[in-house]
Amino acid sequence: MSTDGPLTPTQSDDLRAIAAVMIPASTEFDVPGADDPVIQADIVTTLGRDACLVREALDELACLASAPLAALDPARREAVAMELRAKGGAAVETLTRVVLQCYYRDDRVVRSLGLEPRPPYPRGHVLEDGDWSLLDPVRARPPMWRRA
Amino acid sequence: MLRRVHGKGSMNDPVDVLIIGAGASGAAVAWSLAETKMHILCLEQGGWMNPATFPSTGRDWEARFFGDYSPSPNIRARPEDYPINDDNSPIKVVNFNGVGGGTVMYTAHFPRLHPSDFRVNSLDGVAEDWPIDYDTLVPFFEENDRMMGVSGLAGDPGVPPRNPPMPPLPLGRSGTMLAKAMNRLGWHWWPSDTTVATVDYEGRARCINLGHCTPACAQGAKASTDITYWPAALRAGVELRTHCRVREITTDEQGMAAGVVYYDADGIEQFQAAHVIVLACNGVGTPRLLLNSASGRFPNGLANSSGLVGRNLMFHPYAQVYGYVAEETDSNRAPPICLWSKEFYETDLSRGFVRGYTFQFGRGVGPVAEAVASEAKGLLPWGAGHHDAFRRLNGHRLGMSAICEDLPEEHNRVTLDPVLKDSHGIPAPRIDYTLGENTARMMEHGIARAKEILAAAEATDICVNSPILYGGWHLLGTARMGEDPARSVVNRWGRSHDVKNLFIVDGSLFVTSGGVNPTSTIQALALYIADQMKQRLANLFD
Ligand SMILES: Cc1cc2nc3c(=O)[nH]c(=O)nc-3n(C[C@H](O)[C@H](O)[C@H](O)COP(=O)(O)OP(=O)(O)OC[C@H]3O[C@@H](n4cnc5c(N)ncnc54)[C@H](O)[C@@H]3O)c2cc1C
Numbered sequence: 001m002s003t004d005g006p007l008t009p010t011q012s013d014d015l016r017a018i019a020a021v022m023i024p025a026s027t028e029f030d031v032p033g034a035d036d037p038v039i040q041a042d043i044v045t046t047l048g049r050d051a052c053l054v055r056e057a058l059d060e061l062a063c064l065a066s067a068p069l070a071a072l073d074p075a076r077r078e079a080v081a082m083e084l085r086a087k088g089g090a091a092v093e094t095l096t097r098v099v100l101q102c103y104y105r106d107d108r109v110v111r112s113l114g115l116e117p118r119p120p121y122p123r124g125h126v127l128e129d130g131d132w133s134l135l136d137p138v139r140a141r142p143p144m145w146r147r148a
Numbered sequence: 149m150l151r152r153v154h155g156k157g158s159m160n161d162p163v164d165v166l167i168i169g170a171g172a173s174g175a176a177v178a179w180s181l182a183e184t185k186m187h188i189l190c191l192e193q194g195g196w197m198n199p200a201t202f203p204s205t206g207r208d209w210e211a212r213f214f215g216d217y218s219p220s221p222n223i224r225a226r227p228e229d230y231p232i233n234d235d236n237s238p239i240k241v242v243n244f245n246g247v248g249g250g251t252v253m254y255t256a257h258f259p260r261l262h263p264s265d266f267r268v269n270s271l272d273g274v275a276e277d278w279p280i281d282y283d284t285l286v287p288f289f290e291e292n293d294r295m296m297g298v299s300g301l302a303g304d305p306g307v308p309p310r311n312p313p314m315p316p317l318p319l320g321r322s323g324t325m326l327a328k329a330m331n332r333l334g335w336h337w338w339p340s341d342t343t344v345a346t347v348d349y350e351g352r353a354r355c356i357n358l359g360h361c362t363p364a365c366a367q368g369a370k371a372s373t374d375i376t377y378w379p380a381a382l383r384a385g386v387e388l389r390t391h392c393r394v395r396e397i398t399t400d401e402q403g404m405a406a407g408v409v410y411y412d413a414d415g416i417e418q419f420q421a422a423h424v425i426v427l428a429c430n431g432v433g434t435p436r437l438l439l440n441s442a443s444g445r446f447p448n449g450l451a452n453s454s455g456l457v458g459r460n461l462m463f464h465p466y467a468q469v470y471g472y473v474a475e476e477t478d479s480n481r482a483p484p485i486c487l488w489s490k491e492f493y494e495t496d497l498s499r500g501f502v503r504g505y506t507f508q509f510g511r512g513v514g515p516v517a518e519a520v521a522s523e524a525k526g527l528l529p530w531g532a533g534h535h536d537a538f539r540r541l542n543g544h545r546l547g548m549s550a551i552c553e554d555l556p557e558e559h560n561r562v563t564l565d566p567v568l569k570d571s572h573g574i575p576a577p578r579i580d581y582t583l584g585e586n587t588a589r590m591m592e593h594g595i596a597r598a599k600e601i602l603a604a605a606e607a608t609d610i611c612v613n614s615p616i617l618y619g620g621w622h623l624l625g626t627a628r629m630g631e632d633p634a635r636s637v638v639n640r641w642g643r644s645h646d647v648k649n650l651f652i653v654d655g656s657l658f659v660t661s662g663g664v665n666p667t668s669t670i671q672a673l674a675l676y677i678a679d680q681m682k683q684r685l686a687n688l689f690d
């Protein structure tokens with residue numbers, strides 16, 4: 001077992017394999033899959049307090065697959081991944097969340113959504129004022145609050 | 149000045165007024181009392197926040213909402229937090245512990261209670277009337293609006309007249325879609341009052357639409373009390389000691405509060421004597437501290453001869469409903485605060501329940517929040533269909549919550565957990581709470597109306613969270629005010645019926661909850677109580 005990361009090599013392989021089932025690469029949208037090395041590295045280095053539950057979910061996955069997920073044929077791999085998803089629970093939810101939260105902050109993915117890859121601060125965003133004449137019918141209403 | 153006593157603790161020089169908790173109400177009461185020039189000290193278990201480290205400054209801004217900036221103290225688990233056993237509640241407590249208290253992490257929706265909320269028994273025959281009325285609080289609402297800096301628009305027929313000092317937040321795309329839908333139905337809506345600064349205000353920079361207001365505003369546009377009341381209170385001479393967690397309030401032979409035992413920043417036990425003690429620890433922290441202050445003279449906890457300390461906990465269960473529209477919404481590129489509706493606020497018995505709710509409309513969420521929520525709702529397929537589905541959802545969410553009035557029920561309560569303790573070994577609070585029948589009917593009504601609004605906005609894929617699980621953000625009623633010592637914990641100006649130099653100024657005071665976010669009213673009450681104290685200084689303990 002590797003001593004310098006939160007996951008064993010087998011767990012890392014299974015994480016990569018299930019991430020690819022969740023979010024495969026797409027040429028149509030020009031995005032990598034969630035098994036992309038940069039995204040995987042982000043997941044593993046930022047596991048932090050989620051590490052324990054993620055390991056638990058990967059152990060469940062290993063039990064269901066009875067073999068490294070990546071070694072299964074694609075149909076069986078997908079069936080096992082879906083079985084784990086259907087089981088649900090805190091560990092599986094955490095595993096799914098850590099994949100999603102790293103995938104949807106990857107520069108390439110964020111750009112493909114039409115967003116800028118940057119933190120909100122300090123540039124912020126622009127919010128259009130809107131048409132305040134929409135309020136006219138409401139302004140015309142008599143007071144609605146109950147006097148007491 | 150500190151003196152060591154008994155080799156284990158320290159004794160501090162007595163102060164005139166000791167405030168416990170530096171949140172929404174603690175800050176307001178400290179600032180108001182400062183003009184008396186008394187020696188005022190506030191003890192706060194958390195520290196000062198550093199905006200440079202707030203989530204919106206980093207690329208992991210959304211992920212931190214699930215970790216060190218989770219609104220749940222049990223998940224966040226910072227050293228400043230105390231655990232809460234809320235297993236026996238369908239609504240989990242959320243809060244923030246630090247200078248600013250809950251206002252560091254609130255969403256800044258800032259409505260006031262309505263006049264009818266103070267008279268629910270007289271008007272609707274349920275619960276009890278408050279010992280004070282709306283008009284009594286008006287000058288304090290106004291003072292608080294100036295101090296916190298409220299943005300909004302005068303002229304709303306849904307609420308009594310008020311004049312917010314700053315213009316409202318823009319309607320934006322989401323507000324426009326919602327407004328059109330509400331107009332189609334002929335239902336009331338109005339831009340929400342909020343403490344987000346829309347122009348530069350009293351040294352605060354205006355909002356630049358970071359869109360991540362709840363887990364703290366890095367721009368300083370959202371009014372948390374660490375950047376509003378506290379700087380003014382400190383300039384006026386109030387002392388604030390941070391990282392000081394109070395364990396218990398002690399009493400003297402006359403049954404008056406003598407001072408508090410607390411753990412300082414180094415974990416050392418200290419005693420602080422005080423002539424007056426003001427509790428501002430919120431609707432969970434305050435009953436916890438009173439119950440932890442049981443003694444031979446007060447075996448059921450301090451100030452608890454009524455047995456009501458910790459009882460009548462009210463949360464405002466939220467019924468959240470949202471869907472997805474074809475057009476793009478503002479999503480995370482604006483503050484979540486948008487519009488409110490008072491269409492269903494006042495009692496109409498034909499609806500099948502008494503009292504009512506406010507609709508609080510939102511603008512949408514960021515991509516990670518959308519992905520995680522849609523995964524949980526089963527809207528986001530795994531595999532090839534994922535990308536297409538996500539692009540239909542992300543940036544297209546439109547939604548609202550019905551903030552439902554929760555009636556006081558004695559079995560909904562805060563007690564001390566027999567096992568769970570905080571990092572100082574102090575017994576932690578335990579929550580026992582069930583949804584009331586009236587509330588449940590109100591929530592169903594809110595869900596049905598919300599679906600009509602979303603249909604009018606042509607939204608699809610409707611999702612419901614009712615109640616919002618981590619939606620215990622309004623902590624009310626657990627040490628309520630009243631005239632009758634057998635039916636209330638404090639009197640009409642916040643003084644304990646039992647202990648004449650002990651005051652409560654936080655959300656625990658609420659007799660009923662109304663159907664609005666409470667912080668504006670909590671702070672107005674704190675200013676009102678401070679004003680009452682100032683007027684009665686010569687005979688405060690009579
Ligand atoms: C995620 C979230 C969103 C919210 N959104 C809104 C909103 O949009 N509008 C609204 O009106 N309200 C909102 N709220 C609620 C709002 O934050 C509270 O109503 C308000 O802060 C309560 O004020 P308070 O003075 O009663 O207590 P708090 O502000 O909670 O302050 C209590 C303080 O006491 C301290 N304390 C407790 N026990 C001890 C002890 N033993 N020793 C020392 N210090 C102690 C705590 O650390 C804390 O700082 C929200 C809250 C959350 C968490």
Ligand code: SF4
Binds near residue numbers: 357364366367
């Ligand atoms: S949207 Fe405005 S108030 Fe909210 S975090 Fe950004 S700057 Fe602050």
